[in-house]
Amino acid sequence: MINTTEKDSNYQDLDKMSVLELLTNINKEDRSVPLAVEKAIPNIEALVNVTVERMKKGGRLFYIGAGTSGRLGILDASECPPTYGVPFDWVIGLIAGGDTAIRKAVEFAEDDIEQAWKDLEEYDINENDVVVGIAASGTTPYVIGGLNTANEKGIATGCIVCNGGSPIAAIAKYPVELIVGPEFVTGSTRMKSGTAQKLALNMLSTSVMIRLGRVKGNKMVDMQLSNHKLVDRGVRMVMAETGADEETASQLLEEFGNVRQAIESYKAKQI
Template identity: 80%
Template sequence: MVRVTEKESNYQDLDKMSVNELLTNMNSEDKTVPLAVEKAIPQLEALVKITVEKMKLGGRLFYIGAGTSGRLGILDASECPPTFGVPFDWVIGLIAGGDTAIRKAVEFAEDNMEQAWKDLQEFGINKDDVVVGIAASGTTPYVIGGLNEANSAGLATGCIVCNSNSPIAEAAQYPVEVVVGPEFVTGSTRLKSGTAQKLALNMLSTSVMIQLGRVKGNKMVDMQLSNIKLVARGVRMVMDETGLDEDTASKLLDQYGNVRKAIENSGISK
């Protein structure tokens, strides 16, 4: 059976389309992605809840994937420390082929069923951790092997896939299936499937961090103040929360180096 991610595009003769036709048709396809993600919200909810439960026990969140899927996991993991001020080892993305594969494809790396577990063991993986496999096809051996070993070791496992009834979803205790249909360019899962995975990862990590207390109201009060733009944003947050003037808020932020601490030590809070 041909999986839906491998089915022929709904559009023919792409090479004969004008630029406007290409962009318009791709955009039409992309509009269907959030609707597919919406259908997967109950599955995402279950994965978020178990992840929060495990992380409150000191566990970590690991993403494993290959190609585009692996890169998306690394992207999401790398953005958690600056956004939420968490340690770099709270959310970790691993890709088949190692760091080299982030920029350049490593041939046949995804076909090794033993490598993901070896990669995970380098981080002292334990029963409080959560392993989420990311694979558009739902058939990537690197991910299947990693999830199977994680299950055997008593870890919580999840996945984000773009086909129904896949081997990876079967292996995962908390599967998330976002079925977006055939790609605009047949089989090019960096398109709709990649977009769907990015949306699902956004929802997973952001919801987890909010549940772990890393957002106050709707503000990133633990974000890293790593550039001028973010320092200015931090000053505005302190002003909004305390009612202090810009100069005072700036001095507090400079003193404590963190929005949350600046607010807590201001003596004023709405």
């Protein structure tokens, strides 16, 4: 049986379409992606819950994948520290072929069924951690091997795949299946499948960070103040939360270098 992600596109003769037709039809296909993700919310919820539980015990969240899927995991992991002010080893993205594969495909790296566990072992992975395999096909050997060994070690495992009934979903204890259908360009899973995976990763990491207390109200109070835009945003956040004027908020932020601490300090002085 042919996997859904490998089925022939719903559109023929793409090379004969005008630019407007191409864009319109791609957009039409993309509209189906959020609906596919919506159907998986209960499964995403279960994965969030176990991740929060393990991370509260000192565990970490690992993503393993190859190609586009691996890059999406690395992207999500790399954005957690600046967004939520968490250590760089809280969420870790690993890709088949190593860092070289982030920019350039490494031939047959995804076919090594033992390498993912070797990569995970470099981080002294333990039973408090969570490993999420990301694979549009649901068949990537690199991911299969990593999840299998993680299960044997009592480590919580999840996955984000885009085919129903895949080997990876059968292995993962907390599977998430995002069935988006055939790609606009046949087999090009960087499109709808990649978009669905990105949405699910957004939901996973954002929900986890909120449940771990890294958001106050709806604000990123622990974000890294790494440029002028973020400093300005931080000042506005301090002003909104405390009622302080801009000069005072700016001084507080400069003193503490952190929105949360600036707010707490101001409120402590008002008591």
